[in-house]
Amino acid sequence: MRAKINKRLWIAYTCCVLIPVLIIIFYLFAFAKDRYQSSSILLVKQVADAQVADASGLGALLGVSNTSREDSQILKEYIGSRDMIEGLDRVFDLRKEFSSVNDPVFALSKNASVEELVEYFNKIITVELDEQTMMLYVAAQGFSPEFSLKLNQEILRQSDNFINRISQTIAAEQQVFAKKQYQEATQQLDEARQAVLMYQNENEIFDPELQAKAIATLISGLQANLAQLKMEEHTLLSYLTHEAPQVVALRSQIDSVQKQINAESAKLTSPNNQKLNQNVADFEALKAQVEFASDLYKISLASLEKARLEASRKLKKLVVITEPRLAEDVMYPRKLYISITSFILLNIIFGIGLLIQSIVREHRE
DSSP, X not given: OHHXXXXXXXXXXXXXXXXXXXXXXXXXXXXXXXXXXXXXXXXXXXXXXXXXXXXXXXXXXXXOSOOXXXXXXXXXXXXXXXXHHHHHHHHHOHHHHHHSSOOTTTSOOTTOOHHHHHHHHHHHEEEEEOTTTOEEEEEEEESSHHHHHHHHHHXXXXXXHHHHHHHHHHHHHHHHHHHHHHHHHHHHHHHHHHHHHHHHHHHTOSOHHHHHHHHHHHHHHHHHHHHHHHHHHHHHHTTSOTTOHHHHHHHHHHHHHHHHHHHHHHHHHOSSSOOHHHHHHHHHHHHHHHHHHHHHHHHHHHHHHHHHHHHTXXXXXXXXXXXXXXXXXXXXXXXXXXXXXXXXXXXXXXXXXXXHHHHHHHHHO
């Protein structure tokens, strides 16, 4: 009875473990096609002008001013995206390349859909991001060393184009905005200048401030002259009477100078006529608008030139830390690892099955 049980156990072990392991080993060494891997390490570099808060370590060594986590994350997602795969397919005909070998497990189906191609591509392409250095590790597999190298190189080229295209799109949008701001600032400056010209023509005055300064200077001179005349009058009265011809003549000059002072002062602050000080205030407001519009014009012009400069150059690029190389050794499939792992897993599964069987048998008894 015991021999019978052992025989059954051996038959079950052979069917469940040994035969599957032998089939796997036979497939791996007889049918599985060798795959080679070419790898590279990338870094997204900001080449536009930027302020660096803390440049140290490898970032300072490479001159990387602003490598953001978002850029690296976006590039990682793009490499595995359908857009990237369709671009590579136009260059290499990926379906033909991945289905050209007779490998029912590791090769792609000849009639694979786009979705199947994307899924297969993401199995043979490894993209890992180092969260500390923001470096991307890219590994491409192929059934020949030459193809894996070409595939990795093309991934790098299209990734660089993608990063540059994004930055150029942003720069172009900034240029459109800067151009709009420049046009608005130009129009505002023209309107402010026209308002100044219209004010000068309507009031027949070039600059009220200059005219007010001239009048103030004239009044100051007249007042000095008036003070001198009054001093002479005081001197004459010390030895002449008020009716003396010299005193009368001097008083006439004093009255004339005083009237002229009053007349000139009235031009500045007379309540009966349009006050020159009001003209000065209005004209200063117009000049302030012109100056503001001129400053805004200068700023918008500088922004437009900066946007044009940024649009004409690369704002970001890929720094290839490690160039892809031609592989010499077979990397996949890892035949020994798969064989040993399969043997261990099948033994574990077989042991679990025996355990379950013994528990069920004990409950029945």
